Amino acid sequence: MSDSFDTFSSGLDTTKGADKELQEFLMVEKQKAQLNAQIHEFNDFCWEKCVDKPSNRLDSRTETCLTNCVDRFIDVSLLITNRFAQLLQKSGGM
Known part of the structure; x- marks a missing residue:
């Protein structure tokens, strides 16, 4: 009985590791997509x-x-991002 439980629990550890890797991969891909969307947005606006x-x-x-347009767009984006981070920190969200 102990052998089958050990095999089962080590399988769970592998699954948890794979889930964590998948979560990290998805987070990186989401960040890439957000960056590309932002670049597209300021390209359109500044054009x-x-x-x-x-x-x-x-x-x-x-x-x-x-x-100048791109520089201001990036400045405003960073300002908004930092402000939201401050608000989250104050509200205890982090």
Whole structure:
């Protein structure tokens, strides 16, 4: 009886390890998807804001506008993320 229980419990340990690996993999993939979605969002926003007419080269005004737009977009995203983290910490969510 003891041998079959030991085999069963070691099987559970393997399953738990696999579940943890799967959870970590899914978390990394979710973060990648969120990053890609955010990049797509600021590409769309900054393109509409800065590019008057597409051509094979960016003039300096358009390039500066795109750089500033993306920088501000990232700054705001980080500000919001940090603010939510602070609110979670204050509410005891972490």
